[in-house]
Amino acid sequence: MMQYVASGLVSGGIYATMAIGIVLIYRASGVINFAHGELATFGTFVVFACWSAGLPLPLALLIGLLVGAVASPCIEAFVLSGLRRRTHLTEVMATVALFLALNGLTLAVFGEETHEFPALVTGPPIEAFGLVMSRQSILVLVVVAGLTLIMAAMFRFTRLGAAMRAVSESRESAELAGLPVRRIVWSVWAVAGMAGVLAGVLIAPIVYLNVNMMIDVLTKALAGAVVGGLTSVSGAITAGLLLGVGESLVAGYVSTQLATPFVFLVLVLALVVRPQGLFGSAPKVKL
Amino acid sequence: MTLLEVRGLSVHYGAVQAVHEVDFTVEEGAVVSLLGANGAGKTSTIKAICGAAPYRGSIRFRGRSLPQNAARVRAAGVGHVPEGRHVFGGLTVADNLRLGGWGKRRDRSSEIYQLFPRLAERRRQLAGTLSGGEQQMLAIGRALMGEPDLLLLDEPTLGLAPVLCDEIFDRIRDVSAMGSTLVLVQQHTSRALALADYVLVMRGGRVIARGIPDDFADEEALSAAYLGDEMPHGGLNNLEKT
Numbered sequence: 001m002m003q004y005v006a007s008g009l010v011s012g013g014i015y016a017t018m019a020i021g022i023v024l025i026y027r028a029s030g031v032i033n034f035a036h037g038e039l040a041t042f043g044t045f046v047v048f049a050c051w052s053a054g055l056p057l058p059l060a061l062l063i064g065l066l067v068g069a070v071a072s073p074c075i076e077a078f079v080l081s082g083l084r085r086r087t088h089l090t091e092v093m094a095t096v097a098l099f100l101a102l103n104g105l106t107l108a109v110f111g112e113e114t115h116e117f118p119a120l121v122t123g124p125p126i127e128a129f130g131l132v133m134s135r136q137s138i139l140v141l142v143v144v145a146g147l148t149l150i151m152a153a154m155f156r157f158t159r160l161g162a163a164m165r166a167v168s169e170s171r172e173s174a175e176l177a178g179l180p181v182r183r184i185v186w187s188v189w190a191v192a193g194m195a196g197v198l199a200g201v202l203i204a205p206i207v208y209l210n211v212n213m214m215i216d217v218l219t220k221a222l223a224g225a226v227v228g229g230l231t232s233v234s235g236a237i238t239a240g241l242l243l244g245v246g247e248s249l250v251a252g253y254v255s256t257q258l259a260t261p262f263v264f265l266v267l268v269l270a271l272v273v274r275p276q277g278l279f280g281s282a283p284k285v286k287l
Numbered sequence: 288m289t290l291l292e293v294r295g296l297s298v299h300y301g302a303v304q305a306v307h308e309v310d311f312t313v314e315e316g317a318v319v320s321l322l323g324a325n326g327a328g329k330t331s332t333i334k335a336i337c338g339a340a341p342y343r344g345s346i347r348f349r350g351r352s353l354p355q356n357a358a359r360v361r362a363a364g365v366g367h368v369p370e371g372r373h374v375f376g377g378l379t380v381a382d383n384l385r386l387g388g389w390g391k392r393r394d395r396s397s398e399i400y401q402l403f404p405r406l407a408e409r410r411r412q413l414a415g416t417l418s419g420g421e422q423q424m425l426a427i428g429r430a431l432m433g434e435p436d437l438l439l440l441d442e443p444t445l446g447l448a449p450v451l452c453d454e455i456f457d458r459i460r461d462v463s464a465m466g467s468t469l470v471l472v473q474q475h476t477s478r479a480l481a482l483a484d485y486v487l488v489m490r491g492g493r494v495i496a497r498g499i500p501d502d503f504a505d506e507e508a509l510s511a512a513y514l515g516d517e518m519p520h521g522g523l524n525n526l527e528k529t
Contacts, residue, residue: 159389162382166375173373176339177429178361179389 003131004252005245010137010206012244013144017199018214018221019228019236020151021192027168027231028188029076030088034095036196037218038102039075041211043068043193044200045110048117048209057118061201065194072193073186081182107211117204140202144237147195151233164188168231216260220247223267228277235279290315290437290468291336295344298331298492305331307492308344313437313485318469320479320500322509323489329472330370332489333441336360336470337367348437362390366435370442370472372426376415380406383414383425387432399428402461420451427458438462441472456482476509 018037025033047064051057075098083090121135155161163184167174174181199221200214207213224243228235243263251259270277291313298306306328313319321329334340338353338360346353353360361367375383384396384406400407403424409417414425423443430438443459444452456478463469463482473479480486480500488496488509496503503509 159385162378162386163389165378165382166386169375169377170373173369173375175357176337176367176369176373177386178337178357178367178433179386180358183358 001249001252002129004248006131006133007137008245008248009241010133010140010244011248012224012241013140014199014203014217015221015224015244016144016237016240017147017195017202018217019224019240020147020233021195021199022221022225023228023230023233023236024164024188024192024195026225028164028185029080031076031080031091031095032222033075033192034092034218035075035098035102036072036192037214037221038099038106039068039071039193040196040200040218041214042071042102042106043197044117044204044209044213045106047197047201048115048204049110051118057120061120064197064201068193068195068197069190070193072196073189076185076189077182103211110211112211114208114210117201117209119205120201136202136205143198143202144241147198148234148237155233160184160187220244220260220263223263226267226277227270229279230277232277232279235277239278288315289313290349291470292347292350293332293336293344294347296332296335296346297343298328298335298340299343300331305492306335306342309489309492309494311487311494311497313468313470315436315468316466317484318463318471318482319485319487320483321470321472321487321489322474322476322479324474327489328492329489330441331492333367333439333470333472337365337439339367339369361433361435364434364436366430366433366438368423368426368430368438368440368443370445372419372422374414374417374422374425374429376413378414379411380414380417380425381410383429384432387429389433391432391434393434395432395434399431402431402458403428418451420447420454423447423451423455424458427455427462431462435467437468437470439470439472442474443471444473444475444478452478476503480504 018040021036022033025031025036043064046067047060050060050063079094079098080086080091083094119136121139123135125132125134126138155165163179164187166179167181167184171181199217203217204213220243221240224240225236227243228237228239243266246266247259247263250262289312293309293311296306296309297304309332321332323329331340335342336346336353338355338357341355348363348365353363353365375386381396384399388394400410405421406424406428409421414422417425427440427443440459444455447455459469459471460482471479471482480503483500486498486500486503487494
């Protein structure tokens, strides 16, 4: 059983990394960015292309992260901000359209072949406490733990983190306080874009790199973000990990075919029973 | 020396014109009170100055045109304490102040805590859990963190108990005594008149009277200006009307 839990934590860690980006963007702009996964795929292909061209993997990774950090805010700056009638529906339509456009762009630029992506760490699997785990899987867990700590530290101790929380609480108040709201929102999108590319680079050695690699991850990350409360980064991380573990246990003990439906049944259940999610708060109604 | 010069200021919200061709100047170190009833156009005037509302006309600060962008106006040296306080309830007092100092190298929080000792006691408390008076102190402190040359205070005592109003006005007096230039928007006149060097009365989006506080000592005349009645004998008749 512990082996299933461990492998579930690895896939859940990747969902959580993606869900962090979804939640950050939702908090900053009130938008669910359906293009988040495709941007991650594009960035991961950039890493692969740089590495294939002979660059060292860390440098290729840095370039991929930069692509995520620049391309992601462009969605807010040039697409969402440009919507003449900015409603939830037009925002959703725009990000869904971008999802399809980016998918097509990645296909056009990098082709439809599936590639073996280099693992960030190599070597034989590690055996401990009766568990066998690949080094890449252990790296995923380390990265998720590190990302959680970095996010917590950023929000708690830095002025930018406080500004991100302020903008997420009330954009109007932030503007009245004279904060550079657009720059802060773009910073949030940049951090989310980097987290997405990081998730892509972590999962690519496990599932192989291909154009549709992140579609399954994005939908499960969305489920994690919603189950976690949509506005809570810690909720997204916790829910992402729990969904990964649950999915792995269902695959191991019930049926692999029921693993994915399990994730979305949990999502539906959460929406019915606790729509504010694990860590979200119920909307306040003034009487 | 003239710090702020407003000429032909008009503010529209769609088809509704909230401010009509307003002119006034603010001298360095002065306290200017902007008086008027609800809907007179005071807040719209303040929002235009601080870059939070689009406008037509000219607003010059230290001789330079102010951008129509709140963050840039703040960086130029204009602080704003908005109506309704707008503190960040989910952030601590310390974080709210920290955001007030955005872009500044010097951390003024110890000076702010000296000015408002109650904030020092509650620095780790979430701003949303503070009383109305404390939130107002925080809003003023946050604006002062940006080291403004001009501070715009919009209804700083709105909704507060009289004893808290006195305390807030004492602190505003302290800020003024430190040499700050203030524009104070108020519906309630007595405290504003006591603090002001110069007074503007607005009604229907226009400045309808202006002068030094002594010119408004006649309460009947001030009421007439507020309510749009005929000017009583004497009173405001000697004041410039626009």
